Amino acid sequence: MRGDRAVVTGIGVVAPGAVGREPFWELLTAGRTATRRITCFDPSAFRSRIAAEVDFDPYAAGLTSQQVRRMDRAAQFAVVSTREAVADSGLELPAADPGRVAVSLGSAVGCTVGLEEEYRVLSDDGRHWLVDHTYGVPHLYGYMVPSTLAVEVAHEVAAEGPVALVSTGCTSGLDSIGHGARLIEEGTADVVVAGATDAPLSPITSACFDAIQATSPNNDDPEHASRPFDARRDGFVLGEGAAVLVLEAASAARARGARMYAEIAGFASRSNAFHMTGLKPDGREMAEAIDTALRRARRDPSAVDYVNAHGSGTRQNDRHETAAFKRSLGDRAYRVPVSSIKSMIGHSLGAIGSLEVAACALALRAQVVPPTANLRHRDAECDLDYVPLTAREHRMDTVLSVGSGFGGFQSAAVLTRAGT
Amino acid sequence: MGPSGTAVVTGIGVIAPTGMGTDAHWQAVLAGKPGIGRISRFDPSGYPVRLAGEVPGFVAREALPGRLVPQTDRWTHLALWAARAALDDAGVDPAALPEYAMAVVTSSSSGGTEFGQHEMERLYRKGPSWVGAYQSIAWFYAATTGQISIRHGMRGPCGVLATEQAGGLDAIGQARRVLRDEAELVVTGGTDASLCPYGLTAQLATGRLSTVEDAARAYLPFDVDASGYVPGEGGAILVLRDAAAVPPGAGYGVVAGYAAGFDPPPGSDRPRVLRRTLERALADAGCAPSDVDVVFADGLAVPAEDLAEARAISEVFGPGGVPVTVPKTLTGRLYGGGSALDAATALLALREGVVPPTAGTSRLAPGCDLDLVTGAPRRSAPRTAVVLARGHGGFASALVLRAVRGRDADGRGTTGVTEER
Numbered sequence: 001m002r003g004d005r006a007v008v009t010g011i012g013v014v015a016p017g018a019v020g021r022e023p024f025w026e027l028l029t030a031g032r033t034a035t036r037r038i039t040c041f042d043p044s045a046f047r048s049r050i051a052a053e054v055d056f057d058p059y060a061a062g063l064t065s066q067q068v069r070r071m072d073r074a075a076q077f078a079v080v081s082t083r084e085a086v087a088d089s090g091l092e093l094p095a096a097d098p099g100r101v102a103v104s105l106g107s108a109v110g111c112t113v114g115l116e117e118e119y120r121v122l123s124d125d126g127r128h129w130l131v132d133h134t135y136g137v138p139h140l141y142g143y144m145v146p147s148t149l150a151v152e153v154a155h156e157v158a159a160e161g162p163v164a165l166v167s168t169g170c171t172s173g174l175d176s177i178g179h180g181a182r183l184i185e186e187g188t189a190d191v192v193v194a195g196a197t198d199a200p201l202s203p204i205t206s207a208c209f210d211a212i213q214a215t216s217p218n219n220d221d222p223e224h225a226s227r228p229f230d231a232r233r234d235g236f237v238l239g240e241g242a243a244v245l246v247l248e249a250a251s252a253a254r255a256r257g258a259r260m261y262a263e264i265a266g267f268a269s270r271s272n273a274f275h276m277t278g279l280k281p282d283g284r285e286m287a288e289a290i291d292t293a294l295r296r297a298r299r300d301p302s303a304v305d306y307v308n309a310h311g312s313g314t315r316q317n318d319r320h321e322t323a324a325f326k327r328s329l330g331d332r333a334y335r336v337p338v339s340s341i342k343s344m345i346g347h348s349l350g351a352i353g354s355l356e357v358a359a360c361a362l363a364l365r366a367q368v369v370p371p372t373a374n375l376r377h378r379d380a381e382c383d384l385d386y387v388p389l390t391a392r393e394h395r396m397d398t399v400l401s402v403g404s405g406f407g408g409f410q411s412a413a414v415l416t417r418a419g420t
Numbered sequence: 421m422g423p424s425g426t427a428v429v430t431g432i433g434v435i436a437p438t439g440m441g442t443d444a445h446w447q448a449v450l451a452g453k454p455g456i457g458r459i460s461r462f463d464p465s466g467y468p469v470r471l472a473g474e475v476p477g478f479v480a481r482e483a484l485p486g487r488l489v490p491q492t493d494r495w496t497h498l499a500l501w502a503a504r505a506a507l508d509d510a511g512v513d514p515a516a517l518p519e520y521a522m523a524v525v526t527s528s529s530s531g532g533t534e535f536g537q538h539e540m541e542r543l544y545r546k547g548p549s550w551v552g553a554y555q556s557i558a559w560f561y562a563a564t565t566g567q568i569s570i571r572h573g574m575r576g577p578c579g580v581l582a583t584e585q586a587g588g589l590d591a592i593g594q595a596r597r598v599l600r601d602e603a604e605l606v607v608t609g610g611t612d613a614s615l616c617p618y619g620l621t622a623q624l625a626t627g628r629l630s631t632v633e634d635a636a637r638a639y640l641p642f643d644v645d646a647s648g649y650v651p652g653e654g655g656a657i658l659v660l661r662d663a664a665a666v667p668p669g670a671g672y673g674v675v676a677g678y679a680a681g682f683d684p685p686p687g688s689d690r691p692r693v694l695r696r697t698l699e700r701a702l703a704d705a706g707c708a709p710s711d712v713d714v715v716f717a718d719g720l721a722v723p724a725e726d727l728a729e730a731r732a733i734s735e736v737f738g739p740g741g742v743p744v745t746v747p748k749t750l751t752g753r754l755y756g757g758g759s760a761l762d763a764a765t766a767l768l769a770l771r772e773g774v775v776p777p778t779a780g781t782s783r784l785a786p787g788c789d790l791d792l793v794t795g796a797p798r799r800s801a802p803r804t805a806v807v808l809a810r811g812h813g814g815f816a817s818a819l820v821l822r823a824v825r826g827r828d829a830d831g832r833g834t835t836g837v838t839e840e841r
Contacts, residue, residue, distance in 0.1 A: 045547060045548050046548050047548075098684070098690070099681065099693070099696060108560060108562070109559075109560055110531070116540060119537070119540050119618060120544060122618065123540070123541065123544065123618075125545075126540065126541045126542075126543065126544025126545040127545070129462070129537075129541065129617060130462065130463060130466055131537075131617045131618050133466075133467055133468070133620075133621040133624055136621050136622070136624060137625070139625070141622045141623060141625040141626045142813075143622070144530045144533065144614070144619070144622035144623075145530050145584050145755075145812060145813075146531075146561060146582045147582045147583050147584050147587075147811060147812070147813060147815065148813060150583070151815075154682050154814065155685040158684065158685070159682055160681055160682050160683070160684060160690075160693050160696075161680075161681060161682065162590075162679075162681065162682070163680070164581050164582075164583055164590060164680070165581065165583065166579070166580065166581060167528065167562055167580045167581075167582050168562050168565070168579060168580050169562040172562075179594075182597065186597070203543060203548065204536075204539065204540055204543055206548065207539075207543050207548040207549075207551035207555070208539070208551055208553075208555035208556040208559075209556060210548060210549075210551070211553040211555065211556065212553050212556055214556070269577045269578065269579075270520060270575055270576065271523075271524075271566070271569045271574065271577075271578045272575065273519070273569050273573045273574055273575045274570065275570065276491070276557040276563075276566055276570065277556070277557060288575075292602075406556065406557055406560070406562070406566065407557075407562045407563070407566025407578075408570060409562070409566070409578060
């Protein structure tokens with residue numbers, strides 16, 4: 001291992017209520033919510049009829065007719081985010097040696113929308129188990145294999161190094177960045193385009209989360225439905241989007257005079273081996289991930305200046321991670337601001353982990369902590385400083401971002417101001 | 421860093437069209453006994469492809485705990501069975517190892533396709549309230565890793581990689597990374613099971629499936645009559661341990677080298693990456709091409725792809741310079757499970773000292789200047805094997821495996837092949 005750490009030199013975002021990095025940061029710091037009644041299909045037959053949708057015109061975002069036809073919505077988000085991130089980094093691509101450029105893209109559910117839309121046609125709305133293959137579109141296989149998302153990004157940046165789609169459910173977007181940083185640390189790549197995308201808003205997704213009552217049924221007040229850490233929370237609100245980061249070895253970024261948002265100083269993941277959807281209230285495995293990530297970052301818990309929480313807005317999550325923060329950070333847990341941007345942009349499954357890391361990098365740049373929107377009623381079980389409603393100026397060198405997901409996966413990343 | 425930094429494969433669980441269990445698979449591979457036949461899981465008569473490799477005799481209700489069966493797709497059923505078999509083969513009791521030092525890293529190509537088709541059918545025929553609670557945990561690509569982790573109490577850094585047919589090798593490469601960083605044991609590999617009507621229809625869209633109806637002639641990589649490939653289900657799960665935890669000489673083989681690359685976009689004038697990826701994997705293993713005793717090729721059986729792969733092999737080893745084999749002609753391509761099964765077969769070849777043959781292929785296509793092992797197994801006592809894999813869209817991976825007898829007392833692989841079996 002060369003031991004050179006990965007730094008973030010470019011950020012691209014497609015988020016609910018904000019296409020683009022700066023609109024995203026503006027939304028977060030304004031504490032504005034992007035949750036609303038679902039418009040991309042008729043949600044009236046569902047228990048939860050709300051989501052955080054991206055107002056996205058792929059043509060206005062620069063995609064061509066063939067790209068729009070070929071790419072699932074998740075791929076479109078990924079490619080548009082990638083372009084913004086690369087432009088932001090100032091990197092010249094294709095690189096002199098494309099073999100040193102890698103892609104680590106996360107996605108929890110791949111091309112769900114494309115798969116479901118084509119299923120409807122092939123089965124004639126579910127009438128035929130033996131679906132009619134003559135109605136198959138040329139890109140159908142591309143929808144079935146989520147690796148297509150990474151293929152599109154790799155083509156966009158002319159990557160010839162390792163390219164992978166990382167799919168660990170709702171921690172995919174943290175894990176893909178952890179994996180990308182690892183490729184730089186071990187010397188396999190000089191540049192890694194790392195991030196995640198998900199566009200899960202479709203009837204099958206809503207139906208499957210309805211079935212386990214995981215999503216909020218607060219249909220009468222969608223703008224205030226995503227309420228992490230609030231006593232009245234009643235489930236998460238689905239979202240969609242993508243965030244892509246350009247990661248480079250710190251020495252190379254410094255040598256070319258690149259602007260460095262942050263260093264990916266430490267990453268770790270653990271599994272609870274307990275239940276596919278359930279969490280024990282003690283937060284033990286998440287705490288273990290946090291401890292390990294901090295150790296790798298050579299940071300003491302007392303150095304943590306901000307925690308970007310998973311904060312999905314389910315009671316079991318909020319208790320679980322509050323316990324994990326106390327376990328890992330001790331007294332510091334009570335003194336450090338903790339917030340959840342899912343309160344504003346919903347839970348975009350695998351994508352959200354990368355959106356949250358992007359938010360952390362932007363928070364380090366601005367020295368401002370984004371708030372937890374909709375937090376108006378304190379929950380006795382959640383007794384930390386969750387930065388309710390209003391963004392806060394705050395001095396930060398070291399921030400922690402955590403994720404938790406189906407399958408029992410728990411991940412933690414530590415970002416530091418580059419050069420500290 | 422793990423104590424030795426060397427990853428040894430100590431357990432293998434095969435579940436494939438060639439049989440359930442490593443022995444059944446290996447005997448079928450040596451005998452050239454095909455696992456390809458007419459699709460039985462649904463009526464394929466209305467489709468242009470009717471052949472596939474199906475796992476014979478697997479009944480999930482008998483093979484797995486009852487509660488897991490309705491919660492998971494067949495792809496995960498197969499992996500749960502293979503993971504248990506691999507752990508048994510490795511003689512490991514997970515309860516006796518530190519919980520955070522055990523991890524699971526699998527490859528998934530398309531997730532729970534059949535489960536998803538059932539649930540979408542319920543949604544559109546009957547309505548949203550008919551979609552079951554398990555759709556949320558059965559269909560997504562992480563289901564297999566999550567279920568193996570839960571079943572065996574493995575709380576270390578788990579992962580899931582999706583790079584289509586290259587995924588098995590990428591999972592093994594990642595497992596080695598995890599082992600070097602922090603784990604003592606990693607369960608890795610992959611499976612796939614997309615032989616439902618929607619899954620097959622999606623695969624047809626590539627135009628790369630063989631429509632030949634004679635099972636013995638349908639999948640002929642590197643042959644003049646290559647006509648595309650046959651799909652299959654199944655795969656292999658491996659147990660990787662750090663060499664320091666394994667008695668000298670134990671295990672199937674060492675993961676000596678790994679590399680992954682990605683092709684330039686179609687239409688680019690840049691060369692494709694398989695050759696460079698293979699060279700990088702050899703460099704990672706500290707191997708010269710002359711050290712390699714056998715190459716398990718990807719063998720897509722699409723003529724232009726066969727030619728590209730044959731050229732990459734010839735450029736590195738010289739024309740006909742290394743024995744090449746494609747045992748997957750017996751199983752079809754297993755996508756997320758495919759290259760994991762190739763790695764398992766290669767490890768068995770190293771342990772048994774035999775190169776298994778490629779069944780079917782008889783006349784090499786022009787330009788495919790390969791020493792393709794056909795007919796009988798070749799008892800050449802291979803000590804170092806290379807496995808190649810390519811995934812749809814441009815993924816290319818290479819794995820170098822070395823026989824365990826070449827390890828020194830510290831568990832570090834030696835680079836030469838001097839020691840006789």
